[in-house]
Amino acid sequence: MSILVFGSTGQVATELRRQAPEATFLSRADADLSDPDACAAAIAAHKPDVVINAAAYTAVDRAEEEEALATTVNGDAPAAMARACADLGVPFLHVSTDYVFDGTGTDPWQVGDPVAPLGAYGRSKLVGEEGVRAAGGAHAILRTSWVFSAHGNNFVKTMLRLSETRDALNVVEDQIGGPTPAADIAATLLAMSAKMRAGQGGGTYHYGGAPATSWAGFAREIFTRAGRDVTVTGIPTKDYPTPAARPLNSQMDGSTLRTDFGIDPPDWRAGLDAVLRDLTV
C-alpha cells in the first residue's frame, strides 16, 4: 500500500515517519497548504493508495490574527486534497480537533454532537471537516486532542522548558480533556488506512487519551514522571487570559472508533513515559 502523507516535520508526521518509513512525506517545500491546488496536484501526480493529511496551522492564539491563512491551510487545502482523492478513488484520512466544540457540559463529546468553535483555529479546522465531507469520497476525519510528543511544540515540552527556570507554575484546572500521544495517533491512522483501503469504515471519529484530566493535572503528572520538583497551582481559566478561548470540556467519546476499527483510547500516562524517555536519549 503506497501512502502519501502531507506533513513531514510535525508531531504526528514525525511519528508516522518512524512507523511507516516507506511512505512518501511531503514537507512544506514539496506542497504548501496555503496553495490548495498544488496539494491536489501532488496527489494526482503521486497516485497513492491512501492519503493522510498530518499538516495544519496549529498556532491557536496566532490564528486569531491570521484567520484567513489558517482557513486556507486548515480548511481549503484539506478540501482540495479530499476532492483529489475522490477523483482518484482513494481514501483520505484527515486529522481534526476537539477545538471544534464549544466546551459546554461535562459529558464526553459524541461524534454527532453540535460543533461551535470558540476561536479562529477551531473555525478553520471545521471548514476543513466540512470540505472533506463535501468532497464525497471515502474519508475519515480523526478528531484528537492535546497532542504531545518528543518533537515540535507541545504542552509537555513547554512545561519541561519552564521547569528549567521556575519551581512553581500556575496552570488552568477547569479545562478538562484527554492528552494524546502523537505516536498513538500515527499508529491509529496507519491501522485505519489499511482497513479503509480494504473498503471498511469511514466518517468522523474521536481519539483522545484517557483518563480525562485538566491541564494542571497533566502538568503535575509531567513533573512527577520527569522527576522535576515544581509546584503546580491550579487556577481558573479567567486567571490565564489568552487571545483564543479554549473549550472547558474537551473530553471525547471514542466509541465509534472501537466499533468500526477496534481501536480504544490510549492511556496517555504510558505515552508520557515513552516521550520522557525519548527526550532523555
Ligand SMILES: NC(=O)C1=CN([C@@H]2O[C@H](COP(=O)(O)OP(=O)(O)OC[C@H]3O[C@@H](n4cnc5c(N)ncnc54)[C@H](OP(=O)(O)O)[C@@H]3O)[C@@H](O)[C@H]2O)C=CC1
Ligand atoms: N497539536 C495538538 O495539540 C493537536 C493537533 N491536532 C491536529 O493534528 C494534526 C497534526 O498536528 P501536529 O502534528 O501537532 O502539528 P504540528 O504543529 O506539530 O505540525 C504542523 C505541521 O504542519 C506543517 N504545516 C503548517 N503550515 C503548513 C503549510 N502552509 N504548508 C505545508 N505544511 C504546513 C508544519 O510544517 P513546518 O514544519 O514547515 O511548519 C508541520 O509539519 C493537525 O491537523 C492538528 O490540527 C488536533 C488536536 C490537537
Ligand SMILES: Cc1cn([C@H]2C[C@H](O)[C@@H](COP(=O)(O)OP(=O)(O)O[C@H]3O[C@@H](C)C(=O)[C@@H](O)[C@H]3O)O2)c(=O)[nH]c1=O
Ligand atoms: C504554558 C501555560 C499554559 N497554560 C494553559 C493555557 C491553555 O489553556 C492550556 C494549554 O495551553 P497550550 O497553548 O499549550 O495549548 P493549545 O495550543 O491550546 O493546545 C491545543 O492545540 C491545538 C492545536 C489543538 O488542536 C488542541 O487539541 C490543543 O492541544 O494551558 C497555563 O495555564 N499555564 C501555563 O504556564
